[in-house]
Amino acid sequence: MPQGRRKVPFSGKQKKQQIVNKRQNKSMPINLIRKINEESDTPSEISESSTMAEKVQKLHIQPIKDPRGKSNRYVLQFHQETPSEIREAKEKARMSLTKVSDEEFEVDDNYFDGFDLPKRPPWSFNMKKEVVQANEERYFFKFVTTIEKEHFNDMKQLSYFELNIETWRQLWRVLELSDVILVIVDCRFPTLLFPPYLYNYIKNELKKEVIILLNKIDLVDSAVVLAWKKFYEEKYKIHVVLFTSYPSYNLRGNHENKQGLKIRRRRGKMRMASEGAMEVYKACQAIVKNQVDLTKWQEKIQHEMNLAKSALNDDDDSEDEVEIEQEYTDEKDFDFEEHELYKNGVLSIGTIGFPNVGKSSIINALMGKKVVSISRTPGHTKHFQTIFLTENVRLVDCPGLVFPSKTPKTLQVLLGSYPISQLREPYAAIKFLAERLDLPKLFVLKHPDGDEEWSAMDICDAFALKRGFFTAKAARPDTYRAANNILRMALDGKITLSLKPRGFHKNKKFWETHEELEKVKEIQALGKITAGDDDDYFSDSGDEYAQKAKSSDYLPKNGNKKRSTKESEISNEGDDEDDTDCDEEEEEEVEATAATASSSNPFDLLNDDSD
Ligand SMILES: Nc1nc2c(ncn2[C@@H]2O[C@H](COP(=O)(O)OP(=O)(O)OP(=O)(O)O)[C@@H](O)[C@H]2O)c(=O)[nH]1
Numbered sequence: 001m002p003q004g005r006r007k008v009p010f011s012g013k014q015k016k017q018q019i020v021n022k023r024q025n026k027s028m029p030i031n032l033i034r035k036i037n038e039e040s041d042t043p044s045e046i047s048e049s050s051t052m053a054e055k056v057q058k059l060h061i062q063p064i065k066d067p068r069g070k071s072n073r074y075v076l077q078f079h080q081e082t083p084s085e086i087r088e089a090k091e092k093a094r095m096s097l098t099k100v101s102d103e104e105f106e107v108d109d110n111y112f113d114g115f116d117l118p119k120r121p122p123w124s125f126n127m128k129k130e131v132v133q134a135n136e137e138r139y140f141f142k143f144v145t146t147i148e149k150e151h152f153n154d155m156k157q158l159s160y161f162e163l164n165i166e167t168w169r170q171l172w173r174v175l176e177l178s179d180v181i182l183v184i185v186d187c188r189f190p191t192l193l194f195p196p197y198l199y200n201y202i203k204n205e206l207k208k209e210v211i212i213l214l215n216k217i218d219l220v221d222s223a224v225v226l227a228w229k230k231f232y233e234e235k236y237k238i239h240v241v242l243f244t245s246y247p248s249y250n251l252r253g254n255h256e257n258k259q260g261l262k263i264r265r266r267r268g269k270m271r272m273a274s275e276g277a278m279e280v281y282k283a284c285q286a287i288v289k290n291q292v293d294l295t296k297w298q299e300k301i302q303h304e305m306n307l308a309k310s311a312l313n314d315d316d317d318s319e320d321e322v323e324i325e326q327e328y329t330d331e332k333d334f335d336f337e338e339h340e341l342y343k344n345g346v347l348s349i350g351t352i353g354f355p356n357v358g359k360s361s362i363i364n365a366l367m368g369k370k371v372v373s374i375s376r377t378p379g380h381t382k383h384f385q386t387i388f389l390t391e392n393v394r395l396v397d398c399p400g401l402v403f404p405s406k407t408p409k410t411l412q413v414l415l416g417s418y419p420i421s422q423l424r425e426p427y428a429a430i431k432f433l434a435e436r437l438d439l440p441k442l443f444v445l446k447h448p449d450g451d452e453e454w455s456a457m458d459i460c461d462a463f464a465l466k467r468g469f470f471t472a473k474a475a476r477p478d479t480y481r482a483a484n485n486i487l488r489m490a491l492d493g494k495i496t497l498s499l500k501p502r503g504f505h506k507n508k509k510f511w512e513t514h515e516e517l518e519k520v521k522e523i524q525a526l527g528k529i530t531a532g533d534d535d536d537y538f539s540d541s542g543d544e545y546a547q548k549a550k551s552s553d554y555l556p557k558n559g560n561k562k563r564s565t566k567e568s569e570i571s572n573e574g575d576d577e578d579d580t581d582c583d584e585e586e587e588e589e590v591e592a593t594a595a596t597a598s599s600s601n602p603f604d605l606l607n608d609d610s611d
Pocket residue numbers: 215216217218219243244245246353354355356357358359360361362373374375376377378379380381382398399400401492493545546547548549
């Protein structure tokens with residue numbers, strides 16, 4: 001055998017990866033960014049990274065896991081941090097934390113000012129598909145270059161946003177196909193996830209109705225939920241619906257793990273989140289009036305409500321049906337379908353929003369069973385899909401999109417707009433979190449140097465030591481892994497940071513005694529926890545479902561019962577996109593330690609400290 005030309009074994013998996021890489025290299029945005037760099041007349045700062053193309057980070061490449069091999073078309077793409085940004089953040093993470101005041105939990109509505117979304121250029125049926133697509137690509141190129149140039153000298157004022165035209169195309173199709181648009185936001189951070197320009201575009205240019213759905217209200221204090229609802233109702237005069245895909249009657253407990261912690265499991269088969277579903281139905285009914293007959297939908301929800309009540313004490317342990325119901329989905333090519341309002345007597349509801357706000361979970365919770373897959377990894381949904389709720393109510397589910405804004409990048413991590421696993425610098429987000437929540441107390445951490453004052457890095461060090469995370473080479477505390485774990489807990493709501501509308505603290509009493517508060521609690525379904533369930537509240541929903549747990553502040557605030565400090569949850573989603581190395585047992589362990597420091601309000605903890 002000739003020397004020097006030894007054949008290297010090449011697996012099928014590697015071959016597939018090679019094909020995917022080739023395709024990926026051809027993808028529009030990379031070329032686009034390369035062009036931006038070549039054509040840019042702005043002086044290049046680019047010493048640290050030779051081309052803009054290199055600064056684009058492609059997220060969620062899972063080529064071989066998608067049988068259709070299509071996932072890379074919709075891969076999320078963002079700009080990477082520069083080495084100097086990383087260095088700067090690390091330095092800051094070593095500085096002592098400054099606890100922030102209550103008012104700094106209050107946010108304005110101006111993160112999207114000065115930005116817009118890319119809109120599908122006009123097209124007609126006389127145009128060839130290739131021409132339409134070329135127009136779209138030219139337009140999108142210009143859109144991105146314009147934003148880039150405007151912010152070239154101050155990239156810090158520009159958030160990560162979606163650079164993949166394929167994902168925007170999904171949004172364009174969904175907006176075209178739908179009669180009513182449900183804009184879904186995570187109730188912990190509404191103003192960071194609801195671009196006013198999106199609302200204006202849908203309402204004033206597309207002339208379609210918008211409903212805002214405040215989701216994950218199980219993670220937020222009822223008074224804050226209500227304040228956000230009123231904020232949006234007053235600002236836009238539109239329907240604002242409250243929702244949680246995890247009302248407590250979908251949960252059950254009395255399971256012990258090997259550490260002796262109790263873990264709440266989802267109660268038998270998944271049920272519809274009927275209170276939230278009823279709210280969505282009512283908002284749609286008010287919009288369509290008698291143009292579409294929604295009686296069947298209403299009956300379905302009412303039926304579920306009755307069932308839920310009677311089944312509260314039902315110990316049905318049977319597994320959830322895990323099924324993707326083909327009969328509900330429609331895979332035809334909608335690229336060039338003309339919109340006709342309530343076509344064939346069917347109401348089409350588009351569900352759009354940022355990644356990870358819970359769009360897919362909402363669809364399952366509206367259906368009362370699993371029809372679309374869910375992941376706690378942002379950016380899971382790649383292609384829009386249509387699902388019939390009843391024969392004349394159709395949901396059109398769009399992949400999550402990160403809209404352009406000036407949201408600080410650290411916050412984007414906490415929102416789930418940027419996948420934690422692919423974060424090169426997690427400490428700035430830890431610092432942001434630690435200045436608002438007392439992490440040492442929540443995790444019962446011992447300062448590595450015995451000091452009183454903590455920095456974000458100290459927290460990561462202490463956390464790594466406590467969890468036994470060490471680097472392989474030098475056996476030093478693995479602060480990166482620790483930071484990654486903490487951020488995931490924040491994203492999942494195990495430790496809850498939630499922002500408030502301006503003026504909330506000044507009017508706290510008003511919101512806490514508001515007559516509509518009971519209604520909010522009803523949708524959160526917190527009053528429905530059954531006897532014996534108060535030891536542990538957290539869910540283990542199994543399968544691909546992310547496990548929902550709450551911050552230690554959350555339960556006593558909203559519910560009436562005092563709960564055990566052994567609140568815990570495991571994550572057992574088997575999600576092959578799952579993105580960290582943290583395993584379930586590790587998380588439980590932290591829950592256990594965190595629990596002993598549990599407070600009914602993490603913000604109280606901050607107060608304690610400042611005393
Ligand atoms: N606590 C809580 N968690 C939720 C709720 N809805 C969804 N989640 C969690 O949020 C994460 C994202 O949920 P998805 O339904 O996949 O979100 P998505 O908006 O479809 O995400 P993309 O696929 O990224 O667009 C998962 O971990 C869910 O379990 C909710 O009402 N309450």
